Amino acid sequence: MIKVHYFGIIAEAAKSEGETISSPGITLKSLIGDLTEKYQLDSYEFQIAVNRKIVKEMDGLELKDGDEIALLPAFSGG
Amino acid sequence: MIKVHYFGIIAEAAKSEGETISSPGITLKSLIGDLTEKYQLDSYEFQIAVNRKIVKEMDGLELKDGDEIALLPAFSGG
Amino acid sequence: MKKTFLEGAIASEFIAESIAKHQSKHSIGAHNIFLGQVRSDEIEGKQVTAIEYSAYEEMANEKLHEIRESAFEKFDLTCLHIYHSLGRVKVGEICFFVFVSAKRRMQVYEATEYLVNQVKEQVPIFGKEIFENEDFQWKVNS
């Protein structure tokens, strides 16, 4: 199982703070592709964190059971 | 009358926080000379303020009635 | 793990207590404090009345730990504290509190500035600007 978190404007677009997805062997790139299509996220800018680290390059990253993914719009703390 | 104020280590040396001096027409230079001798201030470093402004150059400055002189050692606020 | 996130606005009494706690540390000579206060910006004719903060807390806490470590490496500090609000903070209220203490004053300003900027840039916190009519927009840091 992969846990996906949504924050800020992305959570608003997805109408959800997160969900659990079961897709054994899925790559990060195709998971994000699926979610972008499902929630129409094309017009949003966001970063992706895998296990609480920002991922700069999605290519070739295969997800495994227990991974924690987050879709993070621009930070605006302070 | 000229009002003289002493501060910090100078007040300690003079054993006083100030005094009033009547010396019509005295120059700043000779007043400071007199006080230095009276209180043995030779070994102390201090600045002089006339009417609450630091005086950089004593030469030629004649004091007048009502002037306020201060002998100020190094500032150490904060 | 030090606690950073507080529910709602940061009270001035909380800040006073933080200051008072440092009075037993006799090696400290200088403190510097940054406070972020919610400003009543006008955006396209509408007035901001509050900001509602959310965060990816697990990641934020890991990042804050790294930021703290890096500040202790860069600057000669005795201690440092970072607090940030979650939930709704009204205009005029404090949402962000950075507190740096050191033996001498030289580096405290720069250390505070570094911490404030690091938190703003690196920590996953999200602010929603709420307008008078409960309309809102997602805040973007400038």
Place this chain on the structure above:
Amino acid sequence: MKKTFLEGAIASEFIAESIAKHQSKHSIGAHNIFLGQVRSDEIEGKQVTAIEYSAYEEMANEKLHEIRESAFEKFDLTCLHIYHSLGRVKVGEICFFVFVSAKRRMQVYEATEYLVNQVKEQVPIFGKEIFENEDFQWKVNS
């Protein structure tokens, strides 16, 4: 003329009240605060237990007025406050409180640093470091 000098240590509650007073100013987005705390320095084997401050108050107030004006000219500030203790302040207590507020954060750190340095260099305040046995020496700023 704004009041700068306070008798004795500056209480954390006084700092909290100063912060709270700014919550009605909705154009403020950032505060920076500097606090000077009396440090227990060891000088030639003797421990500082307090500093006793005196000042040439009339000249100090004139100078502080100039410093305030110059800070408002140099930096884009909403308001600023400077407080300094007179009399005895024990180790661990606060003797100096500089408080700068602005719309945005960019300049607040530099403005605080400027004010702290100006007060230390330009304002006739004199500190006497008191040791355990009531021995003392006149403080020299480094």
